[in-house]
Amino acid sequence: EQSVEITKQCEKFNKQSEKIDEQSVEIIKQSEKINKQSEKINEQSVEITKQSEKINEQSEEITKLHENNIRHLELKLTTMEDLTTKQSEKIDEQSEKMNKQSEKMNEKINEQSEEITKLHENNIRHLELKLTTMEDLTTKQSEKI
Numbered sequence: 001e002q003s004v005e006i007t008k009q010c011e012k013f014n015k016q017s018e019k020i021d022e023q024s025v026e027i028i029k030q031s032e033k034i035n036k037q038s039e040k041i042n043e044q045s046v047e048i049t050k051q052s053e054k055i056n057e058q059s060e061e062i063t064k065l066h067e068n069n070i071r072h073l074e075l076k077l078t079t080m081e082d083l084t085t086k087q088s089e090k091i092d093e094q095s096e097k098m099n100k101q102s103e104k105m106n107e108k109i110n111e112q113s114e115e116i117t118k119l120h121e122n123n124i125r126h127l128e129l130k131l132t133t134m135e136d137l138t139t140k141q142s143e144k145i
Contacts, residue, residue: 030137058109
C-alpha cells in the first residue's frame with residue numbers, strides 16, 4: 001500500500017514538475033519580450049536624443065540668424081537716418097515682426113524639447129513598470145515552485 005501511495009505521490013510530483021517547467025518556459029518567453037521592448041525603448045530614446053540635439057542646433061542657428069537680422073536692421077537704420085519718419089517707423093515694425101517670429105520659433109523649439117523629454121521619461125517609467133511586473137511574476141512563480 002505504501003508503495004502504491006508513494007507511486008501516486010511521485011506521479012503527482014512529476015505532473016507538478018512538468019507544470020513548473022511549462023511556467024518557466026513561459027516566464028522566459030515573457031522575459032525575452034520585455035527585453036525586446038526594452039531594446040526598442042532604448043532605440044527610441046537614442047532617436048529622441050538625436051532629435052533633441054538637432055532642435056538645439058536649430059535653436060542656435062535661429063539665434064545666430066536673429067542676431068544677424070538685428071545687426072542688419074541696425075545698419076539699415078544707421079544708413080537711413082535721413083529718410084522720412086514714416087520709413088523709419090516701417091523699419092521698426094519689421095524689426096518687431098522679426099523679433100516676434102524669432103521668439104515664436106524659439107518657444108516652439110522649447111516646447112518640442114520639453115515634449116521629447118516627457119516622452120523619454122514616460123518610456124523609462126513604462127519600462128520600469130514592466131520590469132517590476134516581470135519581477136512580481138517571477139517572484140510568484142518562484143513561490144509556487
